Amino acid sequence: MATINLDRRSFLKAAGGLGALSVAGAGLAAPDRRAFADETAFPEQKHGNPVEATIDPKTGDVTVNEDVIVRNSACLGCYSSCGNRLKLDRASGRLLSVGGNPYHPSCAYPYLNFEDPLEEAYRTMSFAHGKGNIVRATVCGRGQGTQDGYSQPDRVTVPLKRAGKRGEGKWRPITWDQLITEVTEGGKLFADIGENQDIEGFKALHDTETPMNPDQPDLGPISNQVVFLGGRGDGRTTIGTRFSSNFGTINQYGHGST
Ligand code: SF4
Structure with missing residues (x-):
């Protein structure tokens, strides 16, 4: 059987794309965060939606992408009224994605307190600084599907x-x-x-x-x-x-x- 000898850096380069440190929630299986502990350079993004922030894996410092607006809100996908987290393109107002609200007990456990700063909310979406694996917030598939409801052309937006x-x-x-x-x-x-x-x-x-x-x-x-x-x-x-x-x-x- 052939063996593949892939060191960590090569593997990361091959993985490329969205990068493990983005907080975008690309839907990939959770990487082993130890594998990224020494990486400081954020890979250039080539595909997908823009990431809203990057997290320094060593210090946990948050750098927000000002082109992307993030709003923690509530989902109306069904009667449960979970929290949700919306990502919008600042220039066009387009809804980029729907995810979980880290302040909401239906989305994360433990969840953040309302007093916790938004910076901390960004941090929970990454695996840096020992955060994401604890309170990475989610919504169900239907909750994510509300994005289609928002963007579908027959939606009534005026009286x-x-x-x-x-x-x-x-x-x-x-x-x-x-x-x-x-x-x-x-x-x-x-x-x-x-x-x-x-x-x-x-x-x-x-x-x-x-x-x-x-x-x-x-x-x-x-x-x-x-x-x-x-x-x-x-x-x-x-x-x-x-x-x-x-x-x-x-x-x-x-x-x-x-
Ligand atoms: S996230 Fe899912 S369960 Fe929660 S309100 Fe939205 S559709 Fe309902």
């Missing part, structure tokens, strides 16, 4: 207004300013497609004193006519609760009807 009969499936994009004006002021909002009905805006219903029906005072004030029907309780609901409370309606619930 859409009905541009045909109900159920006809016709919509047109409008600005956020138009949306806010129309839902607050109300009026004949669909006159342009031949519908003449007056639609009450939030202003017309913002009355927390007058009973909506004097014969049934238990229904509360007029403002309770605004019903906030939201989705699941995944974080976005909190914003809805804030709006409903400030507006003065108690009628907010999720589609689970529980």
Whole structure:
């Protein structure tokens, strides 16, 4: 049987590419970090997404790539609401990758404390300084798949207004300013497609004193006519609760009807 005599440096050169010290999480099997302990030169990157930082293997010093933005956030891939970690290209705003949030107990254990600096978060993504093998954070495959949801061309990113009969499936994009004006002021909002009905805006219903029906005072004030029907309780609901409370309606619930 032929034997291959490959010293460590040659092996590293052959491995090349993304380099073991990148914090990009290239999805490769974890290398033996002892093999890299003496390496100080970061290999020139030729493939893949740009790395967000490099870590000095001896000192643990972090050098951040300013071209890449990293945000620790939360995943909405399913009901679990894990943390996630997003890598964005600063120039284009493009989402480069989704990974685990080292501050979140669903992604890493032990996880970082909120007080720990972001530099420490970078450090956990490497194998330098004895870090990455302890709290290298992950998300599940579906969590990584949210990147496709973000970039798929049919994703709704602007308000859409009905541009045909109900159920006809016709919509047109409008600005956020138009949306806010129309839902607050109300009026004949669909006159342009031949519908003449007056639609009450939030202003017309913002009355927390007058009973909506004097014969049934238990229904509360007029403002309770605004019903906030939201989705699941995944974080976005909190914003809805804030709006409903400030507006003065108690009628907010999720589609689970529980
Ligand atoms: S990381 Fe996976 S389990 Fe967690 S919220 Fe996202 S899709 Fe759900």
